[in-house]
Amino acid sequence: MSTLTLAVRDSSTMLRRNLLHARRYPSLTLNLLLTPVMLLLLFVYVFGDTMSGGAGRDAYLAYLLPGIMLMTVGSTTIGTAVSVAMDMSEGIIARFRTMAIHRGSILVGHVIGSVIQSVASVVLVGAVGVALGFRSTDATALEWLAAFGLLVLFSLSLTWIAVGMGLVSPNAEAASNNAMPLIFLPLISSAFVPLHSMPGWFQPIAEYQPFTPAIETLRGLLLGTGIGHNGWLALGWCVGLAVLGYFWSAAKFNKQ
Numbered sequence: 001m002s003t004l005t006l007a008v009r010d011s012s013t014m015l016r017r018n019l020l021h022a023r024r025y026p027s028l029t030l031n032l033l034l035t036p037v038m039l040l041l042l043f044v045y046v047f048g049d050t051m052s053g054g055a056g057r058d059a060y061l062a063y064l065l066p067g068i069m070l071m072t073v074g075s076t077t078i079g080t081a082v083s084v085a086m087d088m089s090e091g092i093i094a095r096f097r098t099m100a101i102h103r104g105s106i107l108v109g110h111v112i113g114s115v116i117q118s119v120a121s122v123v124l125v126g127a128v129g130v131a132l133g134f135r136s137t138d139a140t141a142l143e144w145l146a147a148f149g150l151l152v153l154f155s156l157s158l159t160w161i162a163v164g165m166g167l168v169s170p171n172a173e174a175a176s177n178n179a180m181p182l183i184f185l186p187l188i189s190s191a192f193v194p195l196h197s198m199p200g201w202f203q204p205i206a207e208y209q210p211f212t213p214a215i216e217t218l219r220g221l222l223l224g225t226g227i228g229h230n231g232w233l234a235l236g237w238c239v240g241l242a243v244l245g246y247f248w249s250a251a252k253f254n255k256q
Helices: 003-024 027-045 059-089 092-097 105-134 139-168 174-178 183-186 203-207 213-221 230-255
Strands: none
Touching: 003 092, 003 105, 027 059, 027 105, 027 139, 027 183, 059 092, 059 139, 059 174, 059 183, 059 213, 092 174, 105 139, 105 230, 139 174, 139 213, 183 213
């Protein structure tokens, strides 16, 4: 059996293990998913009329939903950091290392499983948005495909970062705390209000972070508005974070 075939087979096994684990213990995923949904409902129905600047709740929902979808990706990947930390602290990784399996498949199974869960969570949040009245009539089929690709790529990049956070955490609680920036960063991005409405000293903080260009790109794709340079910035952030997370995770995993 070739090395590639062995890696694919073992990665599939680890993926199935992680998906079964998520199904048997859905409370973590449910708790992380409820946060974006509750924020969506809160900002649309409580703050929507005020924050829309007179445009109405439907207009603010269209503005808000792309940011909430990417926040969902960030919150879902926290579960990956917790899951990796639990595997490391409970000794299952040490047992896997004594078995004749491809070493990289352990991390790959976590990553692919997290991406699948993130995409499923985003679809659910998107369905809630549609139920509330969100419509994307101006987006073409190609723009929808590009939006889906961005969500998958962004999920992949954040998942590798989350895996690294899980590997450096001594336990699940520490992993959850270390991964909190993945939820906090969307709160200080353009997810809820435009950059120009923020204080001048704060605008660079909101602008030069990974979530804002990704949100603006997704917003432009779904609403048919301009993307400008945000598309390249979002792609650069995704590739950079994915490469950083991969080498960080691989180095830490191989040391232990």
